Amino acid sequence: MTPRFSVWGIPGIPEITPNDDLVSLIAAAINAQSAADPALALQSGDILVVTSKIISKAEGMQVPAAEREQAITADTVRVVAERVHPGGTFRIVETRQGLVMAAAGIDMSNVPEGLALRLPADPDASARALCAGLRETLGVDIGIIITDTIGRAWRIGQTDMAIGAAGVQLTDDLRGGNDANGRPLHVTQAVIADEIAGAADLVKGKTNGIPVAVVRGLGRFVLGLDAPGARTLTRTGDDDMFRFGSAEAYRLGYEAALAEVKTKNKQRQD
Amino acid sequence: MTPRFSVWGIPGIPEITPNDDLVSLIAAAINAQSAADPALALQSGDILVVTSKIISKAEGMQVPAAEREQAITADTVRVVAERVHPGGTFRIVETRQGLVMAAAGIDMSNVPEGLALRLPADPDASARALCAGLRETLGVDIGIIITDTIGRAWRIGQTDMAIGAAGVQLTDDLRGGNDANGRPLHVTQAVIADEIAGAADLVKGKTNGIPVAVVRGLGRFVLGLDAPGARTLTRTGDDDMFRFGSAEAYRLGYEAALAEVKTKNKQRQD
Numbered sequence: 001m002t003p004r005f006s007v008w009g010i011p012g013i014p015e016i017t018p019n020d021d022l023v024s025l026i027a028a029a030i031n032a033q034s035a036a037d038p039a040l041a042l043q044s045g046d047i048l049v050v051t052s053k054i055i056s057k058a059e060g061m062q063v064p065a066a067e068r069e070q071a072i073t074a075d076t077v078r079v080v081a082e083r084v085h086p087g088g089t090f091r092i093v094e095t096r097q098g099l100v101m102a103a104a105g106i107d108m109s110n111v112p113e114g115l116a117l118r119l120p121a122d123p124d125a126s127a128r129a130l131c132a133g134l135r136e137t138l139g140v141d142i143g144i145i146i147t148d149t150i151g152r153a154w155r156i157g158q159t160d161m162a163i164g165a166a167g168v169q170l171t172d173d174l175r176g177g178n179d180a181n182g183r184p185l186h187v188t189q190a191v192i193a194d195e196i197a198g199a200a201d202l203v204k205g206k207t208n209g210i211p212v213a214v215v216r217g218l219g220r221f222v223l224g225l226d227a228p229g230a231r232t233l234t235r236t237g238d239d240d241m242f243r244f245g246s247a248e249a250y251r252l253g254y255e256a257a258l259a260e261v262k263t264k265n266k267q268r269q270d
Numbered sequence: 271m272t273p274r275f276s277v278w279g280i281p282g283i284p285e286i287t288p289n290d291d292l293v294s295l296i297a298a299a300i301n302a303q304s305a306a307d308p309a310l311a312l313q314s315g316d317i318l319v320v321t322s323k324i325i326s327k328a329e330g331m332q333v334p335a336a337e338r339e340q341a342i343t344a345d346t347v348r349v350v351a352e353r354v355h356p357g358g359t360f361r362i363v364e365t366r367q368g369l370v371m372a373a374a375g376i377d378m379s380n381v382p383e384g385l386a387l388r389l390p391a392d393p394d395a396s397a398r399a400l401c402a403g404l405r406e407t408l409g410v411d412i413g414i415i416i417t418d419t420i421g422r423a424w425r426i427g428q429t430d431m432a433i434g435a436a437g438v439q440l441t442d443d444l445r446g447g448n449d450a451n452g453r454p455l456h457v458t459q460a461v462i463a464d465e466i467a468g469a470a471d472l473v474k475g476k477t478n479g480i481p482v483a484v485v486r487g488l489g490r491f492v493l494g495l496d497a498p499g500a501r502t503l504t505r506t507g508d509d510d511m512f513r514f515g516s517a518e519a520y521r522l523g524y525e526a527a528l529a530e531v532k533t534k535n536k537q538r539q540d
Contacts, residue, residue, distance in 0.1 A: 002303065002310070003473040003480065006276035033272065040272070081511045092511065100424035109458065149458065153423040153512040154370035155431070156505050157441050157459035159468075171427050174476055188379065188419065188476055189427035195468030198429075202465055202488060203273040206444055206458055210273065218472060235426050241351045241362065242423040245511040246519040253523030261531050 005217025008040065009203040009210035015112075018060035023133030026050075026212055030138070044141040045219020047168055048134065049200030051211040052119060052148045053110055055126045055164070061118040065108055068116040075104040075118055081245025092245065097123060098234035099163060101150050110206065119148065123164025124229025131166035132225055143168030143222040146230070147197040149206070153242060160201035162193035165230040169193075169221040191233060192221060275487025278310065279473040279480035285382075288330035293403030296320075296482055300408070314411040315489020317438055318404065319470035321481040322389060322418045323380055325396045325434070331388040335378055338386040345374040345388055351515025362515065367393060368504035369433060371420050380476065389418065393434025394499025401436035402495055413438030413492040416500070417467040419476070423512060430471035432463035435500040439463075439491040461503060462491060 012029040016022070026048070034041035042048075056062075063071045069088075076093040080100055083090045095104045097119055105119040120126045123146045131144040146164030151157070162170065170193035200213035236243075244252065282299040286292070296318070304311035312318075326332075333341045339358075346363040350370055353360045365374045367389055375389040390396045393416045401414040416434030421427070432440065440463035470483035506513075514522065 002278050002281065002307075003475070003478070004276065004278035005472060006274065007469075008272050008274035011272065037272075083511065094424075149460070154364075154505050154510060155461065155464070156503055157461040159461050159464050161425070172475075190419070190471060190476070191425065191427040191429050192472060194425070194429050195472055198465030199277075199469035199472070201460060202275060202462060202469070205273070205442075206460070208273070233426055235424050240424060241353065241515040241517070242512050244516045244519070246514045246516075247511070249514070249516040249519035250523035250526075253520035253525075254527040255523075256520075257524040257527035258531070261528070 005215060007199050007203050007213055007215050009208075010212045010214065011210055013054065013209075013211055016054045016057035018058065018062070020058045022054065022058050022130060023137055026130075027134060027137045029212070030214075040214070042134075042138050042140050042142060042214065043216065045216070045222050046140070047143040047145060047196060047215040047218055047222065048130075049145045049147055049197060049204070049213045049215060050127075050130065051204060052105075052123060052146050052163055053117060054211045055120045055123065055130075055146055056117045057111075059120055059126065061120065062111070062115045063106075063118060065114050065116045068103075068106060068108070071116060071118055072104045072106050075106065079248075080243070081248055083247075094236055095119060096121075097163060098231050098236055099148075099150070100234075100236070101148075105148055105150075120146070120164065124166065124231055125164075127164040127166035127229065128225060135167075135225075141167070141222060145193055145197055145200070147200065149201075159194075160197040160204075162191075162197045162230045162233060165193055165227075167223055167225050167227060169223050169227065170230060170233060172221075192218075193230060193233060275485060277469050277473050277483055277485050279478075280482045280484065281480055283324070283479075283481055286324045286327035288328065288332070290328045292324065292328050292400060293407055296400075297404060297407045299482070300484075310484070312404075312408050312410050312412060312484065313486065315486070315492050316410070317413040317415060317466060317485040317488055317492065318400075319415045319417055319467060319474070319483045319485060320397075320400065321474060322375075322393060322416050322433055323387060324481045325390045325393065325400075325416055326387045327381075329390055329396065331390060332381070332385045333376075333388060335384050335386045338373075338376060338378070341376050341386060341388055342374045345376065349518075350513070351518055364506055365389060366391075367433060368501055368506055369418075369420070370504075370506070371418075375418055375420075390416070390434065394436065394501055395434075397434040397436035397499065398495060405437075405495075411437070411492060415463055415467055415470075417470065419471075429464075430467040430474075432461075432467045432500045432503060435463055435497075437493055437495050437497060439493050439497065440500060440503060442491075462488075463500060463503065
C-alpha cells in the first residue's frame with residue numbers, strides 16, 4: 001500500500017464579520033463545493049485546516065489600526081526580543097496563547113482597511129467549538145487545526161503552524177519506538193499538526209481568499225473531541241533555551257555583573 | 271477552480287550503501303510503482319521529496335558510532351547553545367551547511383548498527399545532481415527537495431525542513447504584493463519548501479522505510495536547475511536575533527562587564 005493524502009481549498013467563504021456563524025458558513029461552502037464535485041464531500045477522517053484570521057474576525061478580535069501597538073502590548077506576556085528600526089520597534093513576544101511570534105500575531109493583512117486583528121483568545125476552545133459544530137452539522141467525524149503564519153529562529157520567512165486544534169492527534173511520538181532497522185529512535189517527536197498546517201497553506205495561500213482547506217488521507221490522526229489542543233505544542237518554560245534574544249540576554253548578564261560588583265564594593269566600604 | 275495537490279510515498283527503495291546510484295534506484299522504484307498504477311508515473315511539475323539520510327548514505331557520510339562526538343565537533347561552525355545532562359552534553363550548533371540544529375544533524379536512527387550518519391556535505395549540490403539525473407532518466411521536469419528533521423525554538427518536537435533543493439521555487443515572496451482585499455502584505459514570505467518538506471514527512475515517516483515522496487499539483491513552483499538552493503533559507507548573519515542561547519548570551523554579557531570593570535580598575539591604579 002502506498003501511503004497517500006491530498007489537500008484542497010474550499011472556495012466561497014465570504015468575508016467574515018463579528019458574530020458570524022462559522023459552522024454554517026463553512027458547512028455551506030463545503031456543501032456547494034460537493035454539489036459540483038461529490039468526491040469533495042467531507043468524510044470522517046478528513047482534517048479541516050482553518051486560517052486563524054476568520055476565527056478572530058468571527059470572534060470580534062478587530063481593533064482600530066491606530067491602536068495596534070497597544071493591542072500588541074496587551075497580548076504580550078513577555079518580550080522575548082526587540083529591535084528598533086526607523087519605522088518603530090519590532091517585537092518578538094510570548095503571547096497569552098503561549099506562542100512566540102512577531103507583534104503578538106497582530107497584523108493588518110487580509111483585514112478591512114483601518115483595522116488590525118488580534119489572535120483568537122483561546123484557539124483550542126475555538127477549534128473545539130468549530131469541530132463539535134461541524135461534526136454535528138455534517139454528520140462526519142473530522143478534525144480541526146487552526147493555523148497562523150509564524151517566523152522561525154534561524155530560518156528566513158514564515159510557515160503556517162498549528163495554534164489551535166480539536167479532534168486530531170498533534171504529534172507522532174516516536175520516542176521509545178524503533179526505526180525501519182528495528183533500532184531505537186531517540187529524540188523524534190514529529191509535530192504532524194504543524195506539518196499539516198504548512199501543507200494546507202500551499203492551497204490556502206494569502207492572496208486568493210481561501211481560508212479553509214481539507215486534508216484527506218490522514219484519518220489515522222483523527223481522535224475524539226477531548227484530545228489535547230495545540231497549546232501543548234508550545235515550549236515556553238525551563239526547557240526553552242531561547243527565552244530571550246541574544247542581545248537581551250547579553251544585557252541581562254552585563255547588568256547582573258555590574259550589580260554584583262556594586263554590591264561587593266559597597267560591602268567592602270561598610 | 272479548487273487549488274489541490276496530493277502526496278504519496280515511493281516504496282521499494284532498498285537500504286542505501288556508499289556509492290549506490292540513487293538516480294537509478296529511485297527511478298526503478300518509481301517505474302515499479304507506476305507499472306502497478308500508471309497514474310503514479312512521474313509527470314513534469316511533480317516535486318520529489320527525499321530524506322537526506324539516503325543521500326548521506328550514498329555519499330559515504332557514515333562514521334563509527336563511537337566517533338559521533340568528534341564528528342559533531344568537525345561539522346560545527348559555531349556552538350549556539352549547549353546543556354549538560356547526565357548522559358553527556360546536548361549541543362545546538364550551526365553546521366557547515368548553515369543549519370542550526372541539535373548535534374549538527376548527526377544521528378543514528380535508520381542507520382545500520384555501529385554507525386552514525388553526517389548530513390550531506392553540500393545538500394544543494396546533491397539535489398542538483400539528483401534532479402538533473404532523474405530529469406534525464408525519466409524525461410520529465412521535476413523538482414527535488416532534500417529534507418532533514420529539525421527542532422524549532424519555542425515549539426516542542428521536530429518537523430521536516432528543506433536542507434537542499436534543485437529546480438524548485440523555495441519561497442512565495444508576498445512582500446510588496448496585495449492581500450485578498452487589495453491591501454499590502456507587509457512581511458510575508460511563505461517558505462513553501464519547508465511546507466512541502468513537512469507535508470512529505472506525513473507519508474514518508476521514520477518507521478516505514480519510505481525515504482522518498484512525490485508531491486503533485488504544485489507544478490507552478492517547479493523551475494530550472496539554476497534556481498537558488500535551500501542554503502538561501504538559512505538565517506545565520508546579523509539578522510539572527512537568536513545567535514546564542516539565552517544562557518550563553520547572558521554569560522557573555524556577564525563576562526564582558528567583569529572584564530570592563532577590571533580594565534577600569536587597572537587604569538585607576540596606574
